[in-house]
Amino acid sequence: xxxxxxxxxxxxxxxxxxxxxxxxxxxxxxxxxxxxxxxxxxxxxxxxxxxxxxxxxxxxxxxxxxxxxxxxxxxxxxxxxxxxxxx
Amino acid sequence: xxxxxxxxxxxxxxxxxxxxxxxxxxxxxxxxxxxxxxxxxxxxxxxxxxxxxxxxxxxxxxxxxxxxxxxxxxxxxxxxxxxxxxxxxxxxxxxxxxxxxxxxxxxxxxxxxxxxxxxxxxxxxxxxxxxxxxxxxxxxxxxxxxxxxxxxxxxxxxxxxxxxxxxxxxxxxxxxxxxxxxxxxxxxxxxxxxxxxxxxxxxxxxxxxxxxxxxxxxxxxxxxxxxxxxxxxxxxxxxxxxxxxxxxxxxxxxxxxxxxxxxxxxxxxxxxxxxxxxxxxxxxxxxxxxxxxxxxxxxxxxxxxxxxxxxxxxxxxxxxxxxxxxxxxxxxxxxxxxxxxxxxxxxxxx
Numbered sequence: 001x002x003x004x005x006x007x008x009x010x011x012x013x014x015x016x017x018x019x020x021x022x023x024x025x026x027x028x029x030x031x032x033x034x035x036x037x038x039x040x041x042x043x044x045x046x047x048x049x050x051x052x053x054x055x056x057x058x059x060x061x062x063x064x065x066x067x068x069x070x071x072x073x074x075x076x077x078x079x080x081x082x083x084x085x086x087x
Numbered sequence: 088x089x090x091x092x093x094x095x096x097x098x099x100x101x102x103x104x105x106x107x108x109x110x111x112x113x114x115x116x117x118x119x120x121x122x123x124x125x126x127x128x129x130x131x132x133x134x135x136x137x138x139x140x141x142x143x144x145x146x147x148x149x150x151x152x153x154x155x156x157x158x159x160x161x162x163x164x165x166x167x168x169x170x171x172x173x174x175x176x177x178x179x180x181x182x183x184x185x186x187x188x189x190x191x192x193x194x195x196x197x198x199x200x201x202x203x204x205x206x207x208x209x210x211x212x213x214x215x216x217x218x219x220x221x222x223x224x225x226x227x228x229x230x231x232x233x234x235x236x237x238x239x240x241x242x243x244x245x246x247x248x249x250x251x252x253x254x255x256x257x258x259x260x261x262x263x264x265x266x267x268x269x270x271x272x273x274x275x276x277x278x279x280x281x282x283x284x285x286x287x288x289x290x291x292x293x294x295x296x297x298x299x300x301x302x303x304x305x306x307x308x309x310x311x312x313x314x315x316x317x318x319x320x321x322x323x324x325x326x327x328x329x330x331x332x333x334x335x336x337x338x339x340x341x342x343x344x345x346x347x348x349x350x351x352x353x354x355x356x357x358x359x360x361x362x363x364x365x366x367x368x369x370x371x372x373x374x375x376x377x378x379x380x381x382x383x384x385x386x387x388x389x390x391x392x393x394x395x396x397x398x399x400x401x402x403x404x405x406x407x408x409x410x411x412x413x414x415x416x417x418x419x420x421x422x423x424x425x426x427x428x429x430x431x432x433x434x435x436x437x
Contacts, residue, residue, distance in 0.1 A: 009207070010207050010208070010210065010211070010405075011207065012205055012206070012207030013314075013318065014205055014207070015207070017314070041210055041211050041214070042287070044211050045211055045214055045215065045218075045287055045288070045289045045290065046288060046289070046290050047290050048177070048289060048290035048291050049211065049290075050176040050177055050180060050208065050211050050212050050215040051175060051176040051177070051203070051204065051205070051208050051211075051212070052205065052207060052208050052211065065175055065176065065203060066172075066203065066307055067310065067314075068303075068307075069306060069310060072303065072306065
């Protein structure tokens, strides 16, 4: 089942950095995920996010406010994914 | 959502972390203090440039200042990022929600400096604060203080002019943020906010995500240094380059006659020049240092720098989504006047 990963942020260099780092982390992991960048502030606010950028995995807010390294994202995602795989 | 703490790393890793940090700190200290003598030796003794020549002085200024500023920048960004990792915009919102103006403006200004805040978050933060019952004036104090009392500016001022100037700057910036926020609040700035802001639904915020371990905090610190220095470097080199040329080529006290501390037009002119310019403190300050050495009043220069960093076109464009043009104009006017007054004050006092 494809995991839905969203990077939320109105579009400054930090949001872009999180998006790129997330893409890299996902590439390094044996998971099937789709990473999208969401710039709509409405969606951010409805989730209660004030500080961009933010990371949402399968509709659950994972972190917000800063840009983790690719390694950190890899750890984060690999911790979250086992609870979501249907295989 | 409960705050989870990351798994504790082993004590071996802890030891390496703190050992590495202590080593880096010591290295920083040493580099900072050998900086000046090193370049003097390299350029004048080893290579043989003439210290009295214009070229010699220009090159010396360029390399010495670049090294000094890069060291100061790395140091302060690292420390401040780690300190800020303990704060968040969500927590600030909770602290300020529902409070009345006055003391809340002061708290907002201080929090504006302490909270990790990227100016691209200005719009969501604004909406979030409003929805939590934070008065508009208080929110504006937060938004003004954040770019104005910029840790990069403070540390560079310290490196160039000493801690008294740095402290005065921080204090002046906070005062401007507080008074501007109070003034705009008194003027009932709510009527100049786009109506949709009051209708936006903001989900429940909380202390989200993990509480980072020290290891993560330090990683964040180094990442932030790398990122910001990379972003700032072009501006910095241009600023230092211009500063170096002024240092070497502009005659001493050149500006004293036309734009010294006693010229009443110098400050307004500096502020007007600064408003449309967009740069960060690291790019402007080397220029400020060189111009000051040639006779421009300190108040004039600080006013210029404040106008550049506090009133930036990109931020105004962003804020236009939530603030009506009247409020944008009022914002620029009130902050501009504040900067003006600070400029005059510093020229008179320093």
